[in-house]
Amino acid sequence: MSDHEPTKRRLADLSEDDLLAEIFPLLPTSPQTVIGPGDDTALVSSAGGRVLATTDTMVRGRDWLDEWSSGADVGAKAVAQNVADIAAMGGQATGLLVTLVADPQTPLEWVLDMARGLGEAARAIDVAVLGGDLSSAPEGVLMVSVTALGELDGDPVLRSGARVGDVIAVAGTLGRSAAGLALLQQGRGGEAPDLVAFHCRPRPPFEQGPEARQAGATAMLDLSDGLIRDAGRIAKSSGVCLAFRTAALSADVQRLAPSVGQSAALESVLTGGEEHSLLACFGPSVPLPQGWRIVGDVVEGEGVTVDGKARSRGGWDHFTP
Template structure:
């Protein structure tokens, strides 16, 4: 059965029936707008778009995988502000010949990823389109904390990372070469493992700046360096290369540090902290913040590898 057979409202009914609820969802799909609780009185909001052929391929990832990935990309942005995700709004633009089952499984993936943080899909929109496109907006609550922004890093801070780096980029390279193993890397590309709880944790610890690593560590730390008017130096030796990544990189003729330093889509969190803060397990110090100038360097030198993801390059 295709979307054309079911019709817009039939598809909406099928999809919304698969979506769960959460504590912040006061009114879900079915009205002109949803109602989401914001106990702190402040709402963090972020949006992201996945376009078939640009961000995902149906022969590489299942519909459920795409749902997980679409939700994770947005929920990670809320965590990077120090917030707790509460809700998702999803717009689906699809060719009429799309199988209804694919849309249903996409909804399953979205709902399952949101449920990891107690959030839910509260509404959205649908439209016909020649290109399959999923647009997701995430909402979150900051609690009693100020948002952790990109412009707060200070000379003398340390740079720390929580989460995986290079895994998704390695999986993407493996897939582009026509392979499906190692599974560790391929699955990381299909479904990121985001350290959501580390965002609010970093805020409580006094993080001075934070960002979701979606476009590559060097590129994303560059956003912090520019916004904070500081320099950042990353230590290459701070990153361990797991055996499966090292072996896959050797087989494909790739430097694994290219994946770690410039690969995106793992959605790790990178933050800066005052030097005297005791960081709990999960956080690894990978660099330092210095005076303005030089942007982001690796071992004191400008990074000469790939510059991270840019949609228009």
């Protein structure tokens, strides 16, 4: 190492207070934040008096690889997947709590990059970072967890409200994240950098959640584990069958086919995870909000069908294939 090359700092080189002093300036606050980072808890004002809450965790080696994702990518994705859950209830995110569990030999540069990416993603949608927690971990372990809080003006949209006769609609993209991941796994990421970028930093249609609720959506969720698997959750909760038509998904498939092939494109659309678009059901006479498109119908029965054939496999599950 050159005498003039700066020594890279590790987490082990700083106290917890020192680290927080470098992270806090990278994170946004909001007018709803009465008490922010630095005290025992945060205090957030809520006009509705009710608070939505959700949490997601990302683990290195399981949810991302350093070869593909930067610290900023991880921070941005952590925001996306949590705020998408709030949107799926028809709500508006109001604050984030962030936990970092890390090997003390983790480079400080990575942590600050993560905080910067998380802060920029939160700031872009006017969501405050309220605080969180830090913990050391065994060698090689690195984990980021975010808890999102939110509020809504009215009742939430649940998974259990779909009715026979409803239409099924999607806001956002389908299959882009899965196609990007497939290209990375095949060493072909450079062939479609837009798909790779989407996998590393999904772009959920957050604003569409409250709009769908106001329009009268009967059921809704965030597409985190794949269209088929997540649709099955609405079907089970509502006691109905969600019937998809590949003709209605053809535009999504054709956007991906030049990069991954026709068959893989269809599977990416049907089963690809980490898209974080929104899937909802609406009454047949309800005008869909701008940005939503019909992809199927709610019919009698149970489970999920594609062109009349039952589908139950595919999509992401943490513990079973």
